[in-house]
Amino acid sequence: MATIRDVAKAAGVSAMTVSNVINDHPNVRRATREKVLEAMTRLDYRVNVAARNLSKGRTGTIGLAVPQVNSPYYSRLAATIITAAERHNLRVSIEQTGASRDSELAALSMSRNRLYDGLILSAVGLGPTDAERLKVDHPVVILGERFFGGPVDHVAMPNVEAAEAATSHLIERGCRRIAILSGRVDIVDSSTLRLAGYRQALEKAGLPADPALVQTVDRTDMAEGAERARKMVESGLGFDGLFCVNDSLAMGALRGLASAGVRVPDQVKVIGFDNVKESEFLVPALSTIDPDHDAMAERAVHLLIRRIEETEPSTDHEEFFSSFSVVIRESTGG
């Protein structure tokens, strides 16, 4: 494998000149450049990125830690972040944390090992009590709901407002007994905040808040959504609207309601949250909240790059909330 010195020798110049050619530095005479390029082709030279990394103290790679990539939501997030990073000539290495606290901490320490120039961490397992551990001396951006006012840059959704808008939409469509399908709410996360938005909407509309209508599941995925929705019908809970805190749950719920023989939107109207690609194609097509995913990804990458490039560590931190819109489809009556 040819090194920069082999090329230098072959072209009759110094290693530095070759390096300057490779990196498009200005001060190289045209003729010299040609000579070098020719030698590079002839020797089939390839830069050794590891050596460059060591020399520059940069890896050109950022880490992205998400619970799992095989979910409509996180795969979309990953896709958007990879694309945004690419625009800045950064590669993305993905780690799956399985939503566990330990794995999320491990991801944090990976970037301490300078494996990555920075880390975007979709924190689900870490809690507010771990805030101290985020006070690290390397670039980190947190995605999620767990660290408001924490010691890191933070990109979040307008959970409360958007959940309120979703619930209000159901109310406008005539629902009076609106259930919510949510994740666990013993911790502050998107479920908790979206539940708060749901409650606000009911209150503003003067609707009673029946605790039985608040249904929580352990994992917010399709399987749980399907099972719980079916049970809610079979137990005779009685509801005419259902707000699911994410689209995976909602996809499952649509399935569960169908199994239970409930017609959507005639008997029950359903709305989700996230606007994953699939939601448009379900039967019935799913109404949902569309946060501005691209803006969130772009902002997360930007914040991270800012940190990577700043010369001295600053102590201020930014919190970004994306905008959102309500996407009305068949599941709430089109």
Added chain:
Amino acid sequence: MATIRDVAKAAGVSAMTVSNVINDHPNVRRATREKVLEAMTRLDYRVNVAARNLSKGRTGTIGLAVPQVNSPYYSRLAATIITAAERHNLRVSIEQTGASRDSELAALSMSRNRLYDGLILSAVGLGPTDAERLKVDHPVVILGERFFGGPVDHVAMPNVEAAEAATSHLIERGCRRIAILSGRVDIVDSSTLRLAGYRQALEKAGLPADPALVQTVDRTDMAEGAERARKMVESGLGFDGLFCVNDSLAMGALRGLASAGVRVPDQVKVIGFDNVKESEFLVPALSTIDPDHDAMAERAVHLLIRRIEETEPSTDHEEFFSSFSVVIRESTGG
């Protein structure tokens, strides 16, 4: 940031001893090890992976190039590969090629740059004429249908057999005019092979092969599936079975048929291919082919590791075909 030499000084030993401790080498006295570990903790030492990479000539990272990660199929593939790689202490860096030939070639050259120890390339844009370019001196495993007998290790699906099984299943359920929704078939890829399987099944059953029943779309995604299925109904094509060459198309088709007022499975039975997570939760639940994704991912990673670890390049190449099963759900009558 503390280096290995800082730790050595602090512990009163040589850098080499510290290195030996870090890498769990046997020849270190217990007392020495403790001393070193203590110093490491005290100085908050972290290995510099870039330096280690340069020294060892390995990066501990493999590349995975897929068309896009935001699709049920590829996100599942990515998830499985990341998990398999993790078991072997390898990280995975993901690149999105957008199915373009140029990006796929770029991914190949990335790994030539020793950014990755090896590359798993889900080839969609590259064609058989590019086979020569795969003759590279670094580890590559191709996922897909385009390079049978090529100069690389290759993991593929049993496309023909599985497509035949899918079509036969529709025939067994009483379908007589079975349409196929496929990608372009001017090149050898999964669409072509699955179309061949479809034809075989018709032939074996003695059913006529009406060319009008072969429908091809440019992109095999949900949007195209929905639009085309609707048009097929509206144009009065007349069909009682539909085999979609992947689940994304099938999800779209279910949506399109619903829009056109066609009941599944009563009027038309539908089967897909891939068994993505979503298919189980659709309404109606989607019958499909389930290739052994885990086995494919595991095999791809294994083949790659074998190449990475072999001392001298061998010229033989392995072709692996996964097993498959037909998953029968509501869309073909349960």
Added chain:
DNA sequence: ATGAAAGCGCTAACAA
């Protein structure tokens, strides 16, 4: 069981 020397391939800083 430990250490000294040399080098992985590149680039920043300075010199010519």
Added chain:
DNA sequence: TTGTTAGCGCTTTCAT
């Protein structure tokens, strides 16, 4: 415009 020097932080080899 080009070249020289001196590392980046680690590991391999060989001595002790």
